[in-house]
Amino acid sequence: LSMNTDQASNVRPILWEEGHLRLLDQRRLPHAVEYVDCRNAGAVAAAIREMVVRGAPAIGIAAAYGVVLAARTAYTKDPGQWRREIQDDLDRLAESRPTAINLHWALCRMRSAFEPIRGEPETELLGLAGKIHEEDIAANLRMSAFGAALIADSTRVLTHCNTGSLATGGFGTALGVIRAAFHAGTLQGVYATETRPWLQGARLTVWELQQDHIPVTLIADSAAHSLLAQRKAGWIIVGADRIAANGDVANKIGTYGLALSARHHGVGFMVAAPVSTFDPDTPSGAEIPIEDRDPAELIHCSGAALAPAGTSAWNPVFDVTPASLIDVIVTERGVIRQPDRDKIAALIGMR
């Protein structure tokens, strides 16, 4: 069972092979292309927590496969009570990262399939996890077409973090839009922020765009403002980890500063995300839990300490961009210009 399609890029971050989950180890990129084998839900939760796999949609898909492994374990332990036995593993998966809502969405969707299952659950649940995976790629392709049409007037755009194949089922949200615009012939190149502290831009986005021969220029995060002042990018395009009911967006730390700068310079600011990223139960950005990660991720780089021993650091890895700074949210169901509560409710209520 392969979850990748021909339309997707050559990068295959999430595989189900030989009865278990294999995750491309994003901690080791771009220096090594290695997979981590996950044979139980605990291993999947650890891989999510330690960022073997990252990116909101990819986390959701990995967690869905994690439920398949959890169900196998639970059914082996007690075939009659697997729905009870699986609870601890579901909690473990749910708690692996706090900010991305796609994780909870995927777990909820998997759980909703439990009730009607008779006999062993693995086959049924693997089918659903595969469907979630395939739907994510299909959603990426649709939103990418919508987004590419919007940026047809720009030869260069700026993106932040990694939102490509590596962050999704295998195509990309913001980077999917960029990939589609490049293949449509309107986009000539991309500026990518390095994205401190984890360097998703330098390590992952540059690597992924190189695989697809899309020209990319790396910049320091803080050089983005000069780039906009010099009119070198026509749009900023980012993904999202959670979109509140009012359109506030939690995304990689630095997104908020880019949105402020885009508005100041009259540059368009686009968020590309699947509908699974919307969280109608979170009224606004103020209620989105923002993950603070270990300061060591900021203080160390490539195994070396950057700052002196005893350094204190604050390492929030997401921030909140208010809806008022967002020009358009692009989803697989269409686009929302000047997002607000009513427009979002209408879109996510659609079927």
Next chain:
Amino acid sequence: LSMNTDQASNVRPILWEEGHLRLLDQRRLPHAVEYVDCRNAGAVAAAIREMVVRGAPAIGIAAAYGVVLAARTAYTKDPGQWRREIQDDLDRLAESRPTAINLHWALCRMRSAFEPIRGEPETELLGLAGKIHEEDIAANLRMSAFGAALIADSTRVLTHCNTGSLATGGFGTALGVIRAAFHAGTLQGVYATETRPWLQGARLTVWELQQDHIPVTLIADSAAHSLLAQRKAGWIIVGADRIAANGDVANKIGTYGLALSARHHGVGFMVAAPVSTFDPDTPSGAEIPIEDRDPAELIHCSGAALAPAGTSAWNPVFDVTPASLIDVIVTERGVIRQPDRDKIAALIGMR
């Protein structure tokens, strides 16, 4: 001859010892405290270019001592024509970094002493270089008192890059203001950006503040916007590499984005710089030359490649903040609120 005073911090970045210039190697901090010995002007120019010494005022002081070494060489070569022989070395020093105007100011001041010299020039010029060095520390102390009074309402502030003893004669501009406010008892702690790509914040500012036991919390550059949104800092305080006649400020890349954010959040934005940083011959920021440095400085860290082979990068190391975003410029002669051409002309015309 020691150029440091008791009022200055314990950090001694620039020394004249045993007849030559010794520069604390800022590439090696915080892991090693080592000095580079410069015995001729070419070595000083190389040390400036390669960032053994950095920070606009420190570059000016190092260059002044470089002129002493250049005069020695020229006088040894041809005592009667040393003013002609020295020209190549003066050009070499002038070309070592393009953005900081203090370098040109110091060279100009040294050169203005050439004419009346009779006999060997070294003694006279060393006296002047030492005076430039001591005056810089004295100017730091005066501007720090002015600045500290302005931020007396803030318990925490944010700074960018390194503007302390390491960047000056031995006390600091923005970090001098911070040091003075801490010793005055109003300031409780500092947020320091790591300052990519060269990590002046993580490597130098954290280290320097640790030496003085001033509490400091390191953040990623792009986390500054969340910090301000959460009202965790009352002021942003930065230095300057050049201030144009209209008050536009060239400073470390990222300063402009911080200024935009400060204005958006209603947080004060202060520039602390000696009068030697003003360049009346540059009408506005648009005419300030901005140094693009080797992309390798962005792509490599601690000797390891961060991005894949073949990565293209744009690495401007300064940006321009328009005067309209600056609330106050603090100098050793006093403060300029809402800087403009007339206020600046009045201040730098003062004697």
